[in-house]
Amino acid sequence: MRICAGCFKAEDWKNRFKLEPKRICSCSFCGKKTKTVDFEVFLSPLQRLLSLFTKNERGGNIVQLIERDFAIFSNDGTAKRILQCAIQLSGNSFSLKDKVSYLGEVSSALMAWMKMKKGVVEEFRYFPLINPEDESWDKYFASKFAVIKKGTVFFRGRINDNANKPYTKKKELGMPPREKARAGRVNPYGIPCLYLTDMADTTIYELRATHGDKLSVGKFIVKENLNIVDFNYKPLLLDDIYEGQEKLFETVREFLLKKQIGLDLSKPVHRYDVKEIEYVPTQYICEYIKVHGADGVMFNSAVHHGGKNLVLFKSDKVRCTGVEVKTVDEPVMRFCQ
Ligand SMILES: [Zn+2]
Incomplete structure (x- = not known):
């Protein structure tokens, strides 16, 4: 054949x-x-x-x-x-x-995460128990970072509450101050992060802007390479396949775990039926990633097909280069995962 x-x-x-x-x-x-x-x-x-x-x-x-x-x-x-x-x-x-x-041995890290999600909400919040039998499933976040190159462009938007006085200063598009940092799926209350998107349009969807809203969109440039954990990627399997079954299993184990956490991270945050306690598992994993030296995390947008969110733990490696004020002049059709 x-x-x-x-x-x-x-x-x-x-x-x-x-x-x-x-x-x-x-x-x-x-x-x-x-x-x-x-x-x-x-x-x-x-x-x-x-x-x-x-x-x-x-x-x-x-x-x-x-x-x-x-x-x-x-x-x-x-x-x-x-x-x-x-x-x-x-x-x-x-x-x-x-x-x-x-196979169970391929989805084991994913299963450990499912168990931990429940444990961190219901049992031990700050010192979650990780069963040694679940292998060191958290190793995938401690050292293996993806790199976002210097010069890459990202965006951050804000809806202008006062349409006659839009945000136009670069600093107004930066990281929120500590006292205004609301809890999200990446950060707990009071610990701010910088939420960026890879496309200007994604900000419209992520902000839940509607027809007629006036937005300020800041353009950010990466000043030096960023080390991040990317939760949504398609692994190239063929090299691993040639390296042997254990390598293949390991790659797929990591992929399934990150894919699920990526889905958990991209679930809409400010929905009426979401309680802040639901953010705890992803906040835990993101803090773990921060402790191990990454600059941030990246995951797919759940509301804009093809868009990605980049959340940085600190804002010192990006610089706002300009702010554009735009009006949403068409109805916004949201894509939902
Ligand atoms: Zn063919």
């Missing part, structure tokens, strides 16, 4: 084609006549990928799980055909129709 690079979306899988001898013929999976390689090349990586999962009545569809978390294939139809073939050739314990979930 032959397969073409067009059947893949993930760059690491596409790049693998450069290393293999190619022949022009019809791809066995998408039917396109193009450069193809022997499917054998991908069979053992796909088997390793499938080894992350086990049959589970309460689980989900294997194609949807792999595509949601890793976006490896060009589309769902191709993913189905490729995985079907890999499952058949490798004698897996589940078929394409079975419901599956991640």
